[in-house]
Amino acid sequence: MKKIVYIVIALVLMGFVINYFLYQENHSEIVQNNEPIQLQKTEQKLGDKEHAVLQEKDEQASAEEDLANLLPPLEDVYVPPTPISAEEKAEQEKFEKLGHFIPVEYYNYGLDVLKSLANNGDAYAAFHLGERYYYDLLNDPNHPDYNEKIDYKAEARKSFSNALYHGNRHAAAVISELNMIEEKPEEAFKWHLIAEDLGDTPATEWFKKQEFYQSITEEQKEKARLEYQKLKQELKDKWVNDGQVSLL
Secondary structure: OHHHHHHHHHHHHHHHHHHHHHHHHHHHHHHHHHHHHHHHHHHHHHHHHHHHHHHHHHHHHHHHHHHHHHOOOHHHOOOOOOOOOHHHHHHHHHHHHHOOOOOHHHHHOOHHHHHHHHHOOOHHHHHHHHHHHHHHHOOOOOOOOOOOOOOHHHHHHHHHHHHHHOOOOHHHHHHHHHHHHOOOHHHHHHHHHHHHHOOOHHHHHHHHOOHHHHHOOHHHHHHHHHHHHHHHHHHHHHHHHOOOOOOO
16 A cells, blocks of 8 residues: 555656656747847837938938028128228228239239230239249249249349339339348348338338348448449339339
8 A cells, every 4th residue: 555655656746847847848948939029129129219310310411401402502692791990991902002912813824924914014913923933933843834944033033123113012022032032131121222112111121020131231231222222213214214103
């Protein structure tokens, strides 16, 4: 009788063990089978958010494009000039009268055009031609307009002298500056005095502040003053003999 009881108990325990292992196996399969579903749901949620963000950006870009189409092109928008004071206006007019400012279109002209205009009495063209010769071509043999047969220093001086003759007062100060660059104190001071007579105060005051000016000796200045008197008379005579109004 005891043996039968033991056998029954063993069978019951064995049944519990078998059911436990079957439960663990089924539970593992369910978890594994659900993981892709949950991952898909998570990916779907992320995808929906990205899609919403992209859609919002597209709508914003479309709205900006519609607004841009309603606005006129920038070049058609009138921008009022910045108001300037009476003093600033007077200063600007002074610089223009002296010939400090060259109209912007002259910077687009080729050398042949500038030469033609300068030969016909255009002071702006003569002045800018001098700038091209001295500051662009003089030390740039790789420039497309460079010609090794041309003495650009001499041509620049001729052009600035021509500009002065045709009414550009600032040209005298530029000639003075060229002589300063070339370290010719007497020539620089001589043309500086001419610039003072022509009323080019901005340029002459700038020149006085330069170290080069401070290095000019009194002896050099005295020689320059004698030459200045001769130069001044030559300029006057040329204007008068050609029937032009003397600037001096």
